[in-house]
Amino acid sequence: MRGTDVRVLQDFLTKAGVKTKVDGQYGPATTSNVKRWERKSKLPVDGKVPKTDASTLRMQVAQGTAGTQSIPAPAPTANATLGADGKAIAPVGAPPEVVAVIAAANEIVGKPYKYGGGHGDWEDSGYDCSGSESYALHGADLVSRPLNSSEFMSWGEPGEGQWITSYAHGGHSFLVVAGLRFDTGYNDSSSSGPKWSEKMRPTDGFTVRHPEGL
Structure with a gap:
């Protein structure tokens, strides 16, 4: 079982x-x-x-503490939040694909920027912009191989998505x-590499795409 x-x-x-x-495999460790x-x-x-255990786990995560099952359902379009460790926390009610993309992206937060990183192998010592994006999307099987920034200009469907949007130029x-x-540049600190940020960046000149249904 995996995926x-x-x-x-x-x-x-x-x-x-x-x-x-988070490796997508239901092995002995999991x-x-x-x-x-x-x-x-x-x-x-x-x-x-x-299903009953999965429901309990979801409610625990939503509340932030284990063992409590009474929690109201939030709006399905609630935003993710940024934790103190720099990792994103998916909103309750987010589609599984969104949760998986966030979980995968969190795995490489803090890795250094590396030109071409993530294109020869999914697991790398560092990642560039499109390598980081590819790694995150691969977590939900939204790409089957690493794409470069030019390829992301024609990936998916045109326009902004409800949950996931890709911005790309050459x-x-x-x-x-x-x-x-989720970006390797224009971040809130002077360091580079894949990071989450609450701050948006100018998008003039970028092609805007999204995965179908998201």
């Missing part, structure tokens, strides 16, 4: 206090962490996540996901 749903599960486990690597979460939540311990590309910008 977008597993990435979402792994991301939610971490947010619920059981740190789990199974063990599911059992830890089940014990913590006083649920039957079997390493599996049926020399640069970046994403806006649930209201946060």
Whole structure:
């Protein structure tokens, strides 16, 4: 078992206090962490996540503390928030693809800028702008291979998306996901490399695209 749903599960486990690597594979490590979460939540311990357990986990993540299940449903278009660690927190009610993109992007936050980084291999020591964008989108299987900034000019559908928007021209590309910008430049600090920011950047000259349905 692997893919977008597993990435979402792994991301939610971490947010619920059981740190789990987001790799999209339901292997022994993830199974063990599911059992830890089940014990913590006083649920039957079997390493599996049926719909009832998934609902409990989602509510825990929404509230920010484990064990409480009473929480109102937020608006489906609520913005993501930026944590103190520089990583994004997906809004409750976001589509699984959005949660997976955010989880994947969080994996490379803090990596250095590296020209061509992320284009030869998904896992790299650093990432450039389009390599960072590709890595994030690949987390939800929205790209099958790394794209360069020029290729992002024709990726997906034209115009802004409700949840995910790509901005690209021949020399640069970046994403806006649930209201946060994921970019390697124009950030709030002097360092470069993939980061989330609440600050937007000028978009004149950029081609605007989005994944279908998002």
